[in-house]
Amino acid sequence: MDIRPHVIRAVFKRNFVSYFSGVIGYLFIVLFVGAGAIWAFSPEFFANNLATMDQLNRKFPWLLLFIVPAITMTCWAEEKKQGTDELLFTLPGTDLEILLGKYLAVLAIYTVAILYSLLFCGFGVLTYLTYGNFDKGLLVSNFIGYWLAGGALLAAGMLASVLTSSATVAFVTGTVLCAVPILISYIIPSGNLQLLSLNEQLRDFGLGMIPLGGLLYFVSLACFFLYLNLVMISRRHWNDGPRSEAMGFHFLARVLSLAVILGSLNFVAAGMNRRLDLTAEQLYSVYPSTRTTISKIDPKRPVLVQAFISPTVPGEYVATRTNLIGLLRQFDQIGGDRLRVRIVDTEQYSSAADEAKKFGIHPQMI
Numbered sequence: 001m002d003i004r005p006h007v008i009r010a011v012f013k014r015n016f017v018s019y020f021s022g023v024i025g026y027l028f029i030v031l032f033v034g035a036g037a038i039w040a041f042s043p044e045f046f047a048n049n050l051a052t053m054d055q056l057n058r059k060f061p062w063l064l065l066f067i068v069p070a071i072t073m074t075c076w077a078e079e080k081k082q083g084t085d086e087l088l089f090t091l092p093g094t095d096l097e098i099l100l101g102k103y104l105a106v107l108a109i110y111t112v113a114i115l116y117s118l119l120f121c122g123f124g125v126l127t128y129l130t131y132g133n134f135d136k137g138l139l140v141s142n143f144i145g146y147w148l149a150g151g152a153l154l155a156a157g158m159l160a161s162v163l164t165s166s167a168t169v170a171f172v173t174g175t176v177l178c179a180v181p182i183l184i185s186y187i188i189p190s191g192n193l194q195l196l197s198l199n200e201q202l203r204d205f206g207l208g209m210i211p212l213g214g215l216l217y218f219v220s221l222a223c224f225f226l227y228l229n230l231v232m233i234s235r236r237h238w239n240d241g242p243r244s245e246a247m248g249f250h251f252l253a254r255v256l257s258l259a260v261i262l263g264s265l266n267f268v269a270a271g272m273n274r275r276l277d278l279t280a281e282q283l284y285s286v287y288p289s290t291r292t293t294i295s296k297i298d299p300k301r302p303v304l305v306q307a308f309i310s311p312t313v314p315g316e317y318v319a320t321r322t323n324l325i326g327l328l329r330q331f332d333q334i335g336g337d338r339l340r341v342r343i344v345d346t347e348q349y350s351s352a353a354d355e356a357k358k359f360g361i362h363p364q365m366i
Helices: 005-019 023-040 043-048 054-072 077-082 084-089 095-130 136-162 167-187 192-196 198-207 212-237 244-272 288-295 315-335 351-358
Strands: 209-211 275-277 303-309 339-345
Touching: 005 095, 023 054, 023 095, 043 054, 043 315, 054 095, 054 136, 054 167, 054 198, 077 084, 077 167, 084 095, 095 136, 095 212, 136 167, 136 198, 136 209, 136 212, 167 192, 167 198, 192 198, 192 244, 198 209, 198 212, 198 315, 209 212, 212 244, 288 315, 303 315, 303 351, 315 339, 339 351
Parallel strands: 303 339
Antiparallel strands: 209 275
């Protein structure tokens, strides 16, 4: 099936322009940029004296729960409310072309919000506070992660919009759908299912790396939800027919198969450990000799590295803590079955602190 760019372009232009035809669209973007700036430059930022987006990284997934549904809530719901959805689908365009046009429109709107945030929070405030002396590669890596994460969740927000004719209901449903990949890291704090967590996939971007596994995760998430969108808008062709039940099971099998395929690809990509280090000093680039040494470890006798690290450290040690965790994560990815890394957040008087004492590790006053 040939995809006609002019059809996609027409749908894209219609939706993109309509979003900015009122004040609400601008208001959402201003709130998004403002909230991001407040979180990025909190008192902790100045206490750490470190020109990074670490404070925003911890809050950004929650910020997505606001901006994504705000952008997508009218995508399909408004068409149904005004009755223009039937007119839209009678135009000389396929369901896929219309879907792609709408998705590219909401992605472009989100890109505008991200660019404003990058220019204001990143190159604006950081340049003013540091006189331009900050790691540009680290900043770019952060915002690439933000853009990819938002791009993936936009497809989920569109799915919420296609289910209803009410923008308010679409906003609430979109928030719930987008919360699922975010809450996984809280519900399942460890194990292989952490690979399905959006927070976990964003972590490497926040350190200044572009991981292959992270790229594939966000693309897979977007593709999965876009396919669900396509199923929902195309069901009008068969939903009322004599084979509606059979077609329903047919598409359910397709969705489950797609989920299995994408999940398998992500697990394979996670084990390949292909990452691009964008930090100015190449902080997380592992020397070939180190890789060779790790590769010589017998998988039957793996090395276990346990790191007991305090969640909060004095300002002068924040950069050291961040770099150490980044390197340990690199070793964990490279090691596979040969080298395993366990990073333990160690609070005083906690069970983790008691475990650390068994190894002779005690808190030190600095």
